[in-house]
Amino acid sequence: MKVEVQAAAFEDKAVVRRLMELYLYDFTEFLPHELNEHGEFGYRYLDHYWAPDDRETRLPFLIRADGKLAGFALVRKVGDGPWKMAEFFVLRMYRRAGFGSEAAGAVFEKFPGAWEVHEVAANTPAQAFWRRVIGTATGGHFEEEVTADAVVQRFRISEPVAPA
Ligand SMILES: CC(C)(COP(=O)(O)OP(=O)(O)OC[C@H]1O[C@@H](n2cnc3c(N)ncnc32)[C@H](O)[C@@H]1OP(=O)(O)O)[C@@H](O)C(=O)NCCC(=O)NCCS
8 A cells, every 4th residue: 555644735624633533532542631512622733733833833744545544643843943743643444554654754754853752651552653663764773761651752864865
């Protein structure tokens, strides 16, 4: 299957919002989010991903597998700070097939430089995933900080080498 990471246009905001609900529902396994009275979890920063800001860069992406919606990635950067994978999601039906790895690698390649990825402490599957993906992207050169609440990987993605 062909995996694509495509910038989510303003017209895709409602699509990301719906995928976000699935992601947040999955996340109730790790963090106790409550539904609001509309039956939604809601994601308060969603609009910011389509609203340019001088201080902060926020970039939304859709992940497609053979053209079909398979997930999303939200990338952000505050000032001169590192790139951060704010949220990353692969639909259950596409998991454990390498799609997440391929999509995450494609996102990293778009933004060479310093990176940080955070996982909540209880999300041990994501920790295993990111260690593997970041290990591959960096040849194993990443730092990891483990606190009571979270695991954080810090690393650099190199500029692509120009063809000779
Ligand atoms: C984490 C997630 C993105 C992984 O996506 P995926 O497409 O299934 O990942 P891949 O198939 O590329 O997995 C690559 C490797 O990561 C590790 N991995 C992935 N999912 C794992 C799991 N549930 N348990 C343990 N290791 C896992 C494995 O080493 C895997 O290789 P293998 O399948 O050969 O053993 C997906 O499970 C997901 O969206 N989860 C819910 C949202 C989430 O937690 N996002 C991350 C927030 S920090």
